[in-house]
Amino acid sequence: MSFKYKYRISWVDTDALGVMHFSNFFRICEKTEEEFRIFYKLDTPGISFPRVYAECNYKYPLRFLEIAEITMDIKEIGKKHIKMEFQIFNETKKRLSAFGNIVIVAINDKFEPIDIPDWYINKIKEIMEKF
Amino acid sequence: MSFKYKYRISWVDTDALGVMHFSNFFRICEKTEEEFRIFYKLDTPGISFPRVYAECNYKYPLRFLEIAEITMDIKEIGKKHIKMEFQIFNETKKRLSAFGNIVIVAINDKFEPIDIPDWYINKIKEIMEKF
Amino acid sequence: MSFKYKYRISWVDTDALGVMHFSNFFRICEKTEEEFRIFYKLDTPGISFPRVYAECNYKYPLRFLEIAEITMDIKEIGKKHIKMEFQIFNETKKRLSAFGNIVIVAINDKFEPIDIPDWYINKIKEIMEKF
Amino acid sequence: MSFKYKYRISWVDTDALGVMHFSNFFRICEKTEEEFRIFYKLDTPGISFPRVYAECNYKYPLRFLEIAEITMDIKEIGKKHIKMEFQIFNETKKRLSAFGNIVIVAINDKFEPIDIPDWYINKIKEIMEKF
Numbered sequence: 001m002s003f004k005y006k007y008r009i010s011w012v013d014t015d016a017l018g019v020m021h022f023s024n025f026f027r028i029c030e031k032t033e034e035e036f037r038i039f040y041k042l043d044t045p046g047i048s049f050p051r052v053y054a055e056c057n058y059k060y061p062l063r064f065l066e067i068a069e070i071t072m073d074i075k076e077i078g079k080k081h082i083k084m085e086f087q088i089f090n091e092t093k094k095r096l097s098a099f100g101n102i103v104i105v106a107i108n109d110k111f112e113p114i115d116i117p118d119w120y121i122n123k124i125k126e127i128m129e130k131f
Numbered sequence: 132m133s134f135k136y137k138y139r140i141s142w143v144d145t146d147a148l149g150v151m152h153f154s155n156f157f158r159i160c161e162k163t164e165e166e167f168r169i170f171y172k173l174d175t176p177g178i179s180f181p182r183v184y185a186e187c188n189y190k191y192p193l194r195f196l197e198i199a200e201i202t203m204d205i206k207e208i209g210k211k212h213i214k215m216e217f218q219i220f221n222e223t224k225k226r227l228s229a230f231g232n233i234v235i236v237a238i239n240d241k242f243e244p245i246d247i248p249d250w251y252i253n254k255i256k257e258i259m260e261k262f
Numbered sequence: 263m264s265f266k267y268k269y270r271i272s273w274v275d276t277d278a279l280g281v282m283h284f285s286n287f288f289r290i291c292e293k294t295e296e297e298f299r300i301f302y303k304l305d306t307p308g309i310s311f312p313r314v315y316a317e318c319n320y321k322y323p324l325r326f327l328e329i330a331e332i333t334m335d336i337k338e339i340g341k342k343h344i345k346m347e348f349q350i351f352n353e354t355k356k357r358l359s360a361f362g363n364i365v366i367v368a369i370n371d372k373f374e375p376i377d378i379p380d381w382y383i384n385k386i387k388e389i390m391e392k393f
Numbered sequence: 394m395s396f397k398y399k400y401r402i403s404w405v406d407t408d409a410l411g412v413m414h415f416s417n418f419f420r421i422c423e424k425t426e427e428e429f430r431i432f433y434k435l436d437t438p439g440i441s442f443p444r445v446y447a448e449c450n451y452k453y454p455l456r457f458l459e460i461a462e463i464t465m466d467i468k469e470i471g472k473k474h475i476k477m478e479f480q481i482f483n484e485t486k487k488r489l490s491a492f493g494n495i496v497i498v499a500i501n502d503k504f505e506p507i508d509i510p511d512w513y514i515n516k517i518k519e520i521m522e523k524f
Binding site: 142158162165 | 401403404405420423424427428431458
C-alpha cells in the first residue's frame with residue numbers, strides 16, 4: 001500500500017542554507033503517518049507508538065514554499081513492531097528529495113511494551129492488500 | 132533581581148535569512164526560566180505554569196554561533212500570576228537583540244487554575260530582594 | 263479582510279502537558295501568513311519581511327490532532343510596516359484558543375530597511391476592501 | 394577520538410508522552426557537532442556540510458530537565474565524506490538513551506559538492522589520534 005501526503009515547506013522549516021533542516025524530514029514523515037491514521041480511522045486509545053529506529057537518506061534539498069510529496073508504505077507489521085518506508089519527493093523541482101524508514105513499537109499508558117492489538121494488525125493488512 | 136543565561140545559536144535555530152527564527156526567541160526565554168528554576172531549586176511537583184501571554188520586540192538579529200545573553204527579571208508576582216521580563220543581548224555583536232515579557236499562571240494536575248503557593252511567592256520575593 | 267487557514271496539531275507541536283507549545287502558536291500564525299501570500303500571489307522577490315513585534319494571548323489549549331482555525335486580518339499597512347491580527351480558534355472544542363498580532367517591516371537583500379513597494383500596499387488594500 | 398557534550402532537556406523538546414521528541418535527538422547530535430567545531434576551532438568559511446544520511450536507534454527516553462550526555466566519535470573521514478557516531482546517554486537515569494550516526498559531505502557557496510580540504514582532514518585526523 002502507498003499513502004501520499006503533500007506538505008508545503010514553511011519558513012520555520014528552513015535553515016541558514018535556505019533549505020529544510022535535516023531533522024524536519026523526520027517531522028514531515030511523522031505528519032504523514034498522522035494523516036494516514038486519521039484517513040483510515042486508526043484510533044488506538046491507551047496505546048502509543050514510540051519510535052525505536054529512524055533513518056533518512058538526503059538526496060536533494062527542499063526550499064521555502066516548495067511542495068514535498070511524501071509517500072508512506074508499511075513494509076513490515078509484526079506482533080511487536082511496524083516498519084514504515086518514506087519517500088519524500090520535491091514536487092516543485094521534480095526530484096527525489098529523500099527516503100528513509102521508521103520503526104515503531106506499541107506501549108500502554110504505563111510505558112510498558114505491549115503486543116500490537118490484532119484488530120490493528122488486521123486493519124493494516126487489509127489496507128495493504130488494497131494496493 | 133536579574134538572572135542571566137548564555138545560549139549559543141544553533142544551526143537549527145536559524146532560518147533562510149541566516150538569522151534566528153522569531154519563534155525561537157520565546158524558546159530561549161523559556162530555557163532561561165528553566166535554568167533559573169534549577170539554579171534556585173524552585174521545584175513545584177504537581178504544579179505547572181502555562182503561559183497566558185508572551186510578547187517580543189525584535190531589534191537586531193542573532194546569527195549562527197553567535198552568543199545570546201538572556202537577562203530575566205521577575206517584574207510582578209501575585210497570587211495568580213508571575214510576569215517575567217526578558218532582554219536578549221547579542222553578545223558577539225554587542226547589540227540589544229530583543230526584549231519582551233511572558234506572563235504565567237499556575238495550574239494543578241487536572242489543568243485547573245490554582246493560587247501560586249505561598250512558599251513559592253515568598254521564595255521568589257526573597258530572590259528579588261537580593262538584587 | 264479576513265483570511266482563514268486550518269491546521270491539524272501534530273505530535274511534534276505538543277509538549278509534556280499534552281498541549282501545543284506556546285511558541286508554536288507563532289509558527290502557525292506565520293504559516294497562515296504564508297498561505298495568504300500564496301493565495302493572493304503576493305510574491306516579492308528580493309524583499310523579505312522580518313518581524314519587529316509579536317504578541318500572543320493564550321486562552322485555551324490545542325491538543326494532538328485537534329483542528330486550529332487561524333483567522334488573519336491585516337489591521338494596518340503603512341509605508342514601513344504591516345500589522346497583522348490573528349485569532350486561533352480550537353475548532354474541535356469550539357473555543358477561542360488564542361489571539362495576538364505580529365508586525366513586519368520590509369528589508370532588501372542587504373538587510374537594509376526599505377519602503378514597502380506601492381504595488382504591494384495597493385494590492386493589500388484591494389484585498390482588504392473585498393471584505 | 395571522543396567528544397562529549399551535556400545538554401539539559403528543555404520543555405519545548407518534550408512531546409505529549411512527556412519525553413523528548415524523536416526528531417530532537419538529531420538536533421542535539423548536531424549541537425554536539427557544533428560544540429566540537431568550536432572547541433577545536435574548525436572554522437571553514439565558504440564551506441558547508443550538509444547531511445546525506447542520519448540514523449538513530451532509540452533505547453530509553455529523556456524527560457524534562459534530565460541531562461543527556463552526548464558522545465561523538467568521528468568514525469570515517471574521506472575525501473568526500475565524514476561519518477560521525479553518536480551515543481546519547483541519559484545521565485540522570487544512568488541509562489543509554491540512543492545511538493546513531495550522521496554522514497556529512499562538503500559543498501561550496503554555490504551548493505556544489507567539493508572535496509573536503511586537506512587541512513581539515515589532517516586536523517580531524519590529528520584530533521582522532523589524541524584519543
